[in-house]
Amino acid sequence: MADPMKIRATLQGDTVEVRVLMAHNMETGARKDSSGTPIPAHFIQTVNATHNGKVVFAAQWGTAIAKNPFLQFKFKGGAKGDKLQLSWTDNKNASRTDEATIG
Amino acid sequence: MNTRLILAALAGTALAGTALAQTSPTDEFQKFRDVMEEDNPAELFEARGEEYWKTPRGPKNASLEQCDLGLGPGVVKGAYVQMPRYFADVGQVMDAERRVVHCMVTLQGLKYEDITRQPFSNDKGTPDHVSVVTYVAGESRDMKIAVPQAHPKERDTYRIGQEIFGFRAGPYDFACSTCHGADGRRIRMQDLPNLTKPEGAVKGILGWPGYRMTGGFMLTSQWRMNDCFRQQRFPEPKYLSDTVTAILAYQAVNANGQLYRGPGIKR
Amino acid sequence: MNPSRRKALKAGGSLGLFSALVAMGLVKPGDAWAEAWSKGVFDAKGVPEALAALGASAPTMVGDIVITAPDIAENGAVVPVGAVSKLPGTTQIAYLIEKNPNTVTAVFDIPAGTLPEVQTRVKMGQTSNVMVLVKADGKYFAAQKEIKVTVGGCGG
Amino acid sequence: MDRKYVSALLLGALGMPALLLATNAAADNDYRAQALAMVKRDFQAKGSAGLDRLEEDGVQALCNRTGNHPPKDVAARLEQDQLASVRLPADGRLMGDWKAGEKLAQSGRGFTWTDKPGLPVGGNCYNCHRISPAETSFGTVGPSLYEFGKLRGNGPDMQKYVYSKIFNAKSFNLCSEMPRFGHIGALKEDQIKDLVALLLAADSPVNSK
Numbered sequence: 144m145a146d147p148m149k150i151r152a153t154l155q156g157d158t159v160e161v162r163v164l165m166a167h168n169m170e171t172g173a174r175k176d177s178s179g180t181p182i183p184a185h186f187i188q189t190v191n192a193t194h195n196g197k198v199v200f201a202a203q204w205g206t207a208i209a210k211n212p213f214l215q216f217k218f219k220g221g222a223k224g225d226k227l228q229l230s231w232t233d234n235k236n237a238s239r240t241d242e243a244t245i246g
Numbered sequence: 247m248n249t250r251l252i253l254a255a256l257a258g259t260a261l262a263g264t265a266l267a268q269t270s271p272t273d274e275f276q277k278f279r280d281v282m283e284e285d286n287p288a289e290l291f292e293a294r295g296e297e298y299w300k301t302p303r304g305p306k307n308a309s310l311e312q313c314d315l316g317l318g319p320g321v322v323k324g325a326y327v328q329m330p331r332y333f334a335d336v337g338q339v340m341d342a343e344r345r346v347v348h349c350m351v352t353l354q355g356l357k358y359e360d361i362t363r364q365p366f367s368n369d370k371g372t373p374d375h376v377s378v379v380t381y382v383a384g385e386s387r388d389m390k391i392a393v394p395q396a397h398p399k400e401r402d403t404y405r406i407g408q409e410i411f412g413f414r415a416g417p418y419d420f421a422c423s424t425c426h427g428a429d430g431r432r433i434r435m436q437d438l439p440n441l442t443k444p445e446g447a448v449k450g451i452l453g454w455p456g457y458r459m460t461g462g463f464m465l466t467s468q469w470r471m472n473d474c475f476r477q478q479r480f481p482e483p484k485y486l487s488d489t490v491t492a493i494l495a496y497q498a499v500n501a502n503g504q505l506y507r508g509p510g511i512k513r
Numbered sequence: 514m515n516p517s518r519r520k521a522l523k524a525g526g527s528l529g530l531f532s533a534l535v536a537m538g539l540v541k542p543g544d545a546w547a548e549a550w551s552k553g554v555f556d557a558k559g560v561p562e563a564l565a566a567l568g569a570s571a572p573t574m575v576g577d578i579v580i581t582a583p584d585i586a587e588n589g590a591v592v593p594v595g596a597v598s599k600l601p602g603t604t605q606i607a608y609l610i611e612k613n614p615n616t617v618t619a620v621f622d623i624p625a626g627t628l629p630e631v632q633t634r635v636k637m638g639q640t641s642n643v644m645v646l647v648k649a650d651g652k653y654f655a656a657q658k659e660i661k662v663t664v665g666g667c668g669g
Numbered sequence: 670m671d672r673k674y675v676s677a678l679l680l681g682a683l684g685m686p687a688l689l690l691a692t693n694a695a696a697d698n699d700y701r702a703q704a705l706a707m708v709k710r711d712f713q714a715k716g717s718a719g720l721d722r723l724e725e726d727g728v729q730a731l732c733n734r735t736g737n738h739p740p741k742d743v744a745a746r747l748e749q750d751q752l753a754s755v756r757l758p759a760d761g762r763l764m765g766d767w768k769a770g771e772k773l774a775q776s777g778r779g780f781t782w783t784d785k786p787g788l789p790v791g792g793n794c795y796n797c798h799r800i801s802p803a804e805t806s807f808g809t810v811g812p813s814l815y816e817f818g819k820l821r822g823n824g825p826d827m828q829k830y831v832y833s834k835i836f837n838a839k840s841f842n843l844c845s846e847m848p849r850f851g852h853i854g855a856l857k858e859d860q861i862k863d864l865v866a867l868l869l870a871a872d873s874p875v876n877s878k
Binding site: 420 | 708713808809839
């Protein structure tokens with residue numbers, strides 16, 4: 144199972160700044176291992192963030208997002224103590240959802 | 247659609263972003279490394295290491311929570327910035343990685359040979375003990391380096407480390423000091439900290455354990471010493487050996503009083 | 514984006530997760546746009562093909578899109594790239610890396626209430642132009658910046 | 670420094686470092702002896718990097734024992750010895766092809782335990798020196814060599830100096846940080862000629878911008 148995401152969600156004025164680190168190999172499919180065998184592509188394809196049941200951010204990614212991805216975005220309407228959910232799904236249909244509290 | 251027209255339009259567009267005409271490439275690297283330090287993927291490995299630290303494992307089904315990193319069993323906070331140090335239970339000076347592996351062997355009953363078979367991270371991943379070291383290092387973030395020199399063996403280790411630091415040998419006549427003994431040096435675009443001074447020595451320390459962008463895994467000070475000797479054209483220093491501990495002690499004592507901001511992020 | 518493809522994907526493999534998210538209350542059934550991965554967009558090779566796949570064949574080049582990225586990347590494996598759109602009505606931001614094998618790197622959807630700015634880190638195989646494409650009020654705009662990827666280390 | 674120590678250093682520098690160890694008395698030397706013993710215990714051969722690399726030669730032994738600042742008279746004599754061992758090309762031509770030199774200067778390969786033995790060894794030049802203006806990724810361990818020929822000339826004496834410096838940098842500064850590329854057999858005659866051309870040829874990018 145993939146490691147938890149590291150999510151920092153902080154209220155700055157009326158804006159919530161969200162910074163996320165995700166543990167994922169983001170394999171492009173173009174690399175080979177030491178024995179010359181191609182390493183199959185394995186990468187996060189979609190990322191979603193929801194706050195109070197509303198999607199506040201969504202992304203689609205290709206293979207060129209760096210390994211152990213970082214993502215930062217900002218939205219309005221959040222309050223301290225609110226929960227924020229982050230989810231990703233990769234091309235092997237594995238997924239992970241983590242929750243953070245806005246601080 | 248006329249692609250040629252679009253491309254011409256693109257070429258003629260003023261570049262967005264800030265102009266950095268007069269800054270040197272290394273300044274430019276540092277600026278963006280600072281940005282990345284704020285969200286360093288090393289944190290993912292700290293979290294993993296913390297889980298390993300707290301989870302009972304190995305033949306003895308024990309966690310590492312009774313591991314004594316020098317401040318008493320189970321005390322992790324601040325331990326990293328006070329190593330290498332003398333440990334009375336083994337009668338030796340140990341650096342953090344050596345001590346962590348020692349605890350995995352003595353407390354968890356894991357085999358030394360098994361742990362050290364793959365001492366360093368590579369494309370296949372980051373070994374467990376490396377994540378634990380990353381966790382231990384992260385628990386000293388924003389603390390001052392205070393490596394003890396009270397015990398005679400700690401002082402001896404420092405002096406021996408100093409000698410090894412300046413030891414020139416091999417086909418290229420290189421020593422550690424060839425690259426790291428003066429200010430303002432660079433190999434290609436890589437800054438070489440002057441490890442004989444506090445400001446330089448702390449740079450060496452906060453780099454490792456560090457998240458290596460190439461490959462996306464964690465590398466420790468033990469790895470750094472290993473690869474320095476490789477580039478020095480020396481034979482290979484044995485993993486967790488006295489020699490490596492001695493150089494790490496030399497570097498760490500030289501950094502005493504400086505703020506530790508690691509784990510790092512590296513090219 | 515290509516609506517028919519989105520529909521097809523929605524009906525395909527990722528439906529399981531979508532249902533799970535709906536069940537968890539994380540996604541409302543109407544939020545289909547948050548779900549699909551647009552294969553055609555990410556398979557596109559070269560800027561013209563990528564723009565076509567995104568339905569943005571002739572974006573207007575503007576200065577209202579600020580790209581924050583190094584002039585010289587220390588390591589092509591991890592290049593921080595941020596984008597801020599000052600265009601009103603921004604609903605989408607996309608990253609295109611001209612010289613990468615697959616041009617489109619990311620497509621970000623900006624719902625109402627979310628600021629039109631994003632940061633992530635990308636991989637670059639070589640020195641290349643990086644284009645940020647913005648959809649605002651249904652129209653496409655773009656800016657770009659060249660990022661140099663250096664050779665480093667000792668080579669030893 | 671007392672004469673006895675100096676003569677011991679000389680003997681050591683001539684290839685008998687063991688004699689030096691016998692003269693160790695001060696605390697520094699105790700730590701040095703401990704360090705050497707520790708190093709011998711803690712290293713293992715890997716790839717082409719054998720344990721023999723830990724044996725200091727005379728120059729290394731002297732530099733290691735004097736903090737890279739040997740007494741001037743001793744250094745001068747040993748520099749002469751090193752210079753005498755420089756083998757200049759028999760054909761008397763010291764300038765090769767600067768293009769080949771540039772390629773060689775770029776490569777940092779050679780002698781590490783991950784380098785395959787027998788593969789051509791690089792010049793390692795850009796690791797430490799600025800050379801051609803087009804290469805912006807250069808090191809600063811050594812001085813800039815940009816416009817070297819333009820500033821210093823490229824007559825026969827200068828050619829001989831540059832060839833000898835690359836062959837054995839210790840001929841001019843005994844504890845120079847630069848490797849002895851010809852002396853240790855890392856670079857062959859033609860390769861050194863190419864590097865001489867890179868630094869001195871009028872049409873080399875180093876001198877003609």
